[in-house]
Amino acid sequence: xxxxxxxxxxxxxxxxxxxxxxxxxxxxxxxxxxxxxxxxxxxxxxxxxxxxxxxxxxxxxxxxxxxxxxxxxxxxxxxxxxxxxxxxxxxxxxxxxxxxxxxxxxxxxxxxxxxxxxxxxxxxxxxxxxxxxxxxxxxxxxxxxxxxxxxxxxxxxxxxxxxxxxxxxxxx
Amino acid sequence: xxxxxxxxxxxxxxxxxxxxxxxxxxxxxxxxxxxxxxxxxxxxxxxxxxxxxxxxxxxxxxxxxxxxxxxxxxxxxxxxxxxxxxxxxxxxxxxxxxxxxxxxxxxxxxxxxxxxxxxxxxxxxxxxxxxxxxxxxxxxxxxxxxxxxxxxxxxxxxxxxxxxxxxxxxxx
Numbered sequence: 001x002x003x004x005x006x007x008x009x010x011x012x013x014x015x016x017x018x019x020x021x022x023x024x025x026x027x028x029x030x031x032x033x034x035x036x037x038x039x040x041x042x043x044x045x046x047x048x049x050x051x052x053x054x055x056x057x058x059x060x061x062x063x064x065x066x067x068x069x070x071x072x073x074x075x076x077x078x079x080x081x082x083x084x085x086x087x088x089x090x091x092x093x094x095x096x097x098x099x100x101x102x103x104x105x106x107x108x109x110x111x112x113x114x115x116x117x118x119x120x121x122x123x124x125x126x127x128x129x130x131x132x133x134x135x136x137x138x139x140x141x142x143x144x145x146x147x148x149x150x151x152x153x154x155x156x157x158x159x160x161x162x163x164x165x166x167x168x169x170x171x172x
Numbered sequence: 173x174x175x176x177x178x179x180x181x182x183x184x185x186x187x188x189x190x191x192x193x194x195x196x197x198x199x200x201x202x203x204x205x206x207x208x209x210x211x212x213x214x215x216x217x218x219x220x221x222x223x224x225x226x227x228x229x230x231x232x233x234x235x236x237x238x239x240x241x242x243x244x245x246x247x248x249x250x251x252x253x254x255x256x257x258x259x260x261x262x263x264x265x266x267x268x269x270x271x272x273x274x275x276x277x278x279x280x281x282x283x284x285x286x287x288x289x290x291x292x293x294x295x296x297x298x299x300x301x302x303x304x305x306x307x308x309x310x311x312x313x314x315x316x317x318x319x320x321x322x323x324x325x326x327x328x329x330x331x332x333x334x335x336x337x338x339x340x341x342x343x344x
Binding site for chain 1: 178211315316
């Protein structure tokens, strides 16, 4: 699946209801979080999805352990599931069990994909950095970081991307 | 123009022939460079285009002076112009004169847009950082940075985005 088509599949869903980012612990226990922010394109001539994760998140521990993640586009009708994934922590609860989402082995990375989703990106972390307080405009510091916990930004090389044949008709 | 449509317009052109990034000096002399790398999406809930510019580039001086830039999608048939913009430096040559491209005032930023292009993003730099050698995989260091000159990465808030009504039929 080429980058242009991918961008068209991912972008409409990013803002609402959100995409599902899946990570896994070293012993392959998966976790899923809802993301409403992200960037897609290419850097260094390499197709890339860029995700932002706060250090306090369970997903952060998992990405740090395996250095990979998957991005999954939910189907129409999955809004409640996405919302649940965005409101509880995988530290306390197995969100796959809680929501009925089914993890499936991916092809190139340790983090699984989600069976019910209609498009999937498998990403391996190529570069990362943390947002620096001193470089931020004041209004973003106040709105997004009143308690610090500055996002780590992960540049994920898209190793594999694929979608259901009829994904366009299933987009939310 | 919403982010999803924008991503669909920008992404196919990014890799080939490339997009045209326009910047301007404080006294409004414009310069144009061809870019084949970039990211689009949203961060902090804000629509964003992310560009990479090496410190040695003339464009770098200009973005540092005004903290804004525009991204312009070339029309079908402009491949040679894009290629010329990618092979000479604006320090020596006025690339607008050289190529016949016409700068036009943009609506929200100091950098102009290009009349002949079919879609335009006006961006204001919200965050920037420089790629750090120690965080890069070895193969990228060797391939992209044999002489250093590590890219500055500019997060450009998309303040305004618009396209010709029939831009889809004019895409390269």
